[in-house]
Amino acid sequence: MAAPAKRARTCSISGLLERERDALQSLSGWVPLLLALLHELQAPASPWSPYFALWPELGRLEHPMFWPEEERLRLLKGTGVPEAVEKDLVNIRSEYYSIVLPFMEAHSDLFSPTVRSLELYHQLVALVMAYSFQEPLEEDEEEEPNSPLMVPAADILNHTASHNANLEYSADSLRMVATQPIREGHEIFNTYGQMANWQLIHMYGFAEPYPNNTNDTADIQMVTVRDAALQGASAHSSLCTSDSSHPAGVDVSSLHHFIGTKDQTEKLLLHERWDFLCEREMVGEEGAFVIGCEEVLTEEELATTLKVLCMPAEEFRDYKERAGWGEEETEDESLAITNIPKLRESWKQLLRDSVLLTLQTYATDLKTEQDLLSNKEDYAKLSWREQQALQVRYGQKMILHRLLELTS
Missing domain, CATH: 3.90.1410.10 (set domain protein methyltransferase, domain 1)
Known part of the structure; x- marks a missing residue:
């Protein structure tokens, strides 16, 4: 025609x-x-x-x-x-x-x-x-x-x-x-x-019912990965300060001050790494990492971000210096969905923390929506808008929960 x-x-x-x-x-x-x-x-x-x-x-x-x-x-x-x-x-x-x-x-x-x-x-x-x-x-x-x-x-x-x-x-x-x-x-x-x-x-104005849309994706905001990394640094410091068994003669207030300073140093280093990633145009304040049903659509950006944010300080300094000379980096880790369980533990932990933060942005949890979808009578009572929005939320959460399983 x-x-x-x-x-x-x-x-x-x-x-x-x-x-x-x-x-x-x-x-x-x-x-x-x-x-x-x-x-x-x-x-x-x-x-x-x-x-x-x-x-x-x-x-x-x-x-x-x-x-x-x-x-x-x-x-x-x-x-x-x-x-x-x-x-x-x-x-x-x-x-x-x-x-x-x-x-x-x-x-x-x-x-x-x-x-x-x-x-x-x-x-x-x-x-x-x-x-x-x-x-x-x-x-x-x-x-x-x-x-x-x-x-x-x-x-x-x-x-x-x-x-x-x-x-x-x-x-x-x-x-x-x-x-x-x-x-x-x-x-x-x-x-x-x-x-x-x-x-x-x-x-x-419509969505495809789960699991019909094989092109469905879920976004993890780039700043969410940065926030998860900062949260991880704070949690590490909190874990250190929660240990009440200090050697005799140690000034506890001085120890807390030292740990607090270390926490600030780690956060400053993370911000430095984030700024570096921004300069390299791997991340942006309004960007998102896009996760599909079978692949990470922004694989290079997410892999580089996880790598840089998880690097030891000395390794990052060397990496930053090499990048300044325009050298291309090679990385054997793949962010194909099936390869996520094989990633380095620090990468998986940061990715998992980022997924958990992302799930907190929804107003409902996955089980609530599974119950709605499995009950045909309750689902039929929903308005058209409620049904379409439910399919959008549920598809995204299924992708994110699969990431949780792969990073556990």
Whole structure:
């Protein structure tokens, strides 16, 4: 099946959008398409009206950005979705008031007051997020991602990780192509990409039931590993000070002062190592280590972080000096999921502590959710949002609990 794509240049104001292209630059890169949609929505004789009639009702989209904040935090705390939504809302508002609204007001003859609405803009952003396609860049291209495009008919297909069709791009057409034989009467499933459940609910408003999503992931925030290392240093010092059997003649207050100083020294060393990792662009304050069902997707970053934070002081000084000369380091430890039990004990302990800290960020524990999922009557009583959020949380926790087993 080939289909024409709805790009900004296929609408009736394409010439204007092209002339104003520089003024419409934004962080998302979506402004021209969104303005095209806003214009065509209120154009009485728009050739795209039949396509718009196929859209879901805009006011009933299930993206978490439309959930009340309290509900979003209650159901998705710890999953990473609330933070992603907050960034979206800030960026959407900024983009609307700084670029979109001034453009519409400057061309008020083309945009009626009915479409000059932040609420409508939110809804269209969500629709583009859920229904658009993005042509991938060639492997050797290092440009900004291609702008999204709406593809009538192709966007009616649902997604599943075990899809049986996908969209293929060529110079003159887009084709939805079956990837395996599809029997008559069976549903055709597209793929939206290798999407974890938190990404699916964030961008599309749904999640795949466990264990169907083989692309699911769980994140361990990079700063959580740093915090776990700092916590480990404090725990070691506390263990030392808890020993009440001191040799005769030892000044206990002096000993506590010495241990406290040692604790501060260890923490300073850990911060030095963290800063080194930041300089090497292995970690960042807002980054995350991504753990999949079968592999660590950020293997190099996590392996390097565990190695550096667990190094003895002298080894780190040598390592830092060699890195300053640009020497490549080789490491025989692998962070393939099946190899985690073979890691050095210090690495496993830090990884385990990081997982435990991550699990504390959720509002519920794994057993509570297992009980809900195993009781069909109780599960059926949940709202759609509660069911989808439960699948997101449960999938992530299953990945994290497997890490606990592998590091024990």
